[in-house]
Amino acid sequence: MKKIIYTAFLLLVTVSCDKWFEAEPQGGGQSGAKVFDNEGSFRDYMNGIYTGLRSAELYGSNLTLGGVEFLAQSFNPYAGAGAWAKMDFNDDMALTIAREAYTRLYAAIYQCNDILRLFAEKKDVDFIAGSREMMVAEARGLRAFLHFELLRLYSPACTVDSGASNILWMEGTQPKGVQMTTAQLTDKIISELEAAAAELAKYDPIVTGVGYDDLSLLGTAPIDRVWKLNYYGCLAAEARALMSRGTAEDFGKAYGLLTKIIGEGGYAFVRTVSGTDYEFSAEFIFALPSPETGFCALSEELFNPAPDGKGVTLSARLDIDDLHADDRRRNWFDSDNTMRTKFAPTSKIDKWKTAPAIPVIKIGEVYLMAAEAAAKSEQLPAGIGQFNDFMVQRNSESLKLPDTATQAQLMEALGKQYQYEFLGEGVRYHFCKRLNLTVTAYDGSQITDVGKKAFPIVK
Numbered sequence: 001m002k003k004i005i006y007t008a009f010l011l012l013v014t015v016s017c018d019k020w021f022e023a024e025p026q027g028g029g030q031s032g033a034k035v036f037d038n039e040g041s042f043r044d045y046m047n048g049i050y051t052g053l054r055s056a057e058l059y060g061s062n063l064t065l066g067g068v069e070f071l072a073q074s075f076n077p078y079a080g081a082g083a084w085a086k087m088d089f090n091d092d093m094a095l096t097i098a099r100e101a102y103t104r105l106y107a108a109i110y111q112c113n114d115i116l117r118l119f120a121e122k123k124d125v126d127f128i129a130g131s132r133e134m135m136v137a138e139a140r141g142l143r144a145f146l147h148f149e150l151l152r153l154y155s156p157a158c159t160v161d162s163g164a165s166n167i168l169w170m171e172g173t174q175p176k177g178v179q180m181t182t183a184q185l186t187d188k189i190i191s192e193l194e195a196a197a198a199e200l201a202k203y204d205p206i207v208t209g210v211g212y213d214d215l216s217l218l219g220t221a222p223i224d225r226v227w228k229l230n231y232y233g234c235l236a237a238e239a240r241a242l243m244s245r246g247t248a249e250d251f252g253k254a255y256g257l258l259t260k261i262i263g264e265g266g267y268a269f270v271r272t273v274s275g276t277d278y279e280f281s282a283e284f285i286f287a288l289p290s291p292e293t294g295f296c297a298l299s300e301e302l303f304n305p306a307p308d309g310k311g312v313t314l315s316a317r318l319d320i321d322d323l324h325a326d327d328r329r330r331n332w333f334d335s336d337n338t339m340r341t342k343f344a345p346t347s348k349i350d351k352w353k354t355a356p357a358i359p360v361i362k363i364g365e366v367y368l369m370a371a372e373a374a375a376k377s378e379q380l381p382a383g384i385g386q387f388n389d390f391m392v393q394r395n396s397e398s399l400k401l402p403d404t405a406t407q408a409q410l411m412e413a414l415g416k417q418y419q420y421e422f423l424g425e426g427v428r429y430h431f432c433k434r435l436n437l438t439v440t441a442y443d444g445s446q447i448t449d450v451g452k453k454a455f456p457i458v459k
Contacts, residue, residue: 036118039127043220045118046135049111049142050228054288056298057100058108059358063149065343066298067097068426073317073442074419078302078310086441087453098154099458105150109170112143117173128212131220134203141196141234143171144189148241151189153455155182157434159246160451162186186245193238200231207231226284232265233286236361239369244434252377258370261285267363269393273331278342279356280328283363290355295424299343305336313337315442318419324396329420339423364390364421368414375407383410390417411435 035041054060061067070077070085077084083091089098119136147169155166161182168177169188180188204225205211211221229237239254261267270280281287290296302312314320314337323330332342343356367390375383381403387410388400401413415437418428432439436451 036122037125039125039131042115042118042125042127042132042135045111045115046139046228049108049115049139050288052104052108052111054291054294054358055104057104059288059360060291060294061298062097062101063153064358064426065295065424066302068429069424072419072422072426072428072432073315073439074423074428075302075312076315076442078306078312086443086445087447087450089453089456095456095458098455101153101455102150102457105146106170109143109146110173112139112146113171114173115139116143130203131212133199134205134212137196137199137203138229141193141200141237142229144192144196145229145234145237147185148189148237148244151182151185152244152430152433154457155454157436157451158182158186158244159434160436164454166454166457183245186241190238190241190245193234193241197231197234197238200234204231226287227289229286232261232267233361235261236285236366236369239366239373243369243373246434248377251373252379255370255373255377255379255382258366258373261363261366262370265363267366269363270328271393271395273328277356278331278344279359280362281357281359284357284359284361285363285366286361288358288360290358292355294355295343295358296345296355299340299424303336303338303340314339317440317442320420322399322416323420324394324398326395328395329423332423342424359425362422362425365427367393368417368421371410372414375410380407380410383407387413387417 036045052058056062056066067084069075070081071087073085075085081093084093084097088094116136116139119132119139147167150167155161155164164182165179166182167180167185169180169185170177201207205220205222206225209222211224213220225231235257239257242250242254242257265285267283267285270276270282276282300309302310305311314333320330320333332339334341345355367386371383371386371390373383374380374386384401384403384405391397391399399413401410405413415431418431422428433450433453436449439447439450441447
């Protein structure tokens, strides 16, 4: 169902901002209310928000391949990155990453609030029926999604310290937020995502199957909704938040959302590398188009041997021989003990040469979360079934669990799959933090109290 389309991103407006309350981008790059007198201006603005998210300070590097992924102990870090990789968040590298991500995430939240303000004020602007409602719900859902990103980066895990009060909920364009505890903010995020999903269920082309027009602006046709926080992306994000809160009831509700994605979303796994890119972009639920060079250049910078690159190699904690010989994820690795192939510059989709996209939520995570959520809501057989279905889809049937497996055995198996499934994507760190796991570092040392770890808020 999904197909990579990049041409429309020539129309995007790049947003530059240092502090969230200074970020006042106007559609089309102009100022004044006249810019927002047609639907295209609102679409330009919405596209500009996503353009900012793919920056190196956020998902284009720091929160994925070039930063947070090192915390998952996937790699032997390059010179100077060792302290960061071992979660010393007082290190200079950590302070820089923390400052940049915090600023950019709140800037994007400002933009969501600003476009919601404009939607409310510009009642006289004509929209194709349903288009306004779709974008309002999407902006509301994206705002909640970004608050959750701040929460899981800059606060301890909810199950470890639900009373921490590190993150402001921002709803409006004035620099006035609401201070909430982690528990309160998680509740707010869940309710906002739930409300956004309810509206998107009625208006999102990925659900209705009907696009709004033929304009070459990403996000208006069913095939293009992968590039925006769509209905199924909202459901998955809500499941993430529910599982972070972590009650049996939360896991049960999350399982319901995740099985809805599996049952209704039409997503399929890549069973062979033939006819697809090595990143398996057909499995994306929500992704960001990479900049022109993007992960290709970053991958080369990281994995090329010094002095041309940084000489990063895979950690000994990751043994690819654990994967079945026919598991297509093995194609990510090369003879130099790197995973450069996954983000190679040449895609195999229609023989196009494109920059690999930035995965944010994938169908693999949905299956793995569903397995855990089922097991932790007194549905262990269903959890084992979801895990085994995942292993079948990955051509690693030999790793299936027996029906008699315990919850502990399932969680151990899930932990191993988080190592492989999300290499370079920054997902495994959040899994380890949510569960407050003790993590074996790339050098064999033990990192404890991972659930208490939080990026510093650097002013």
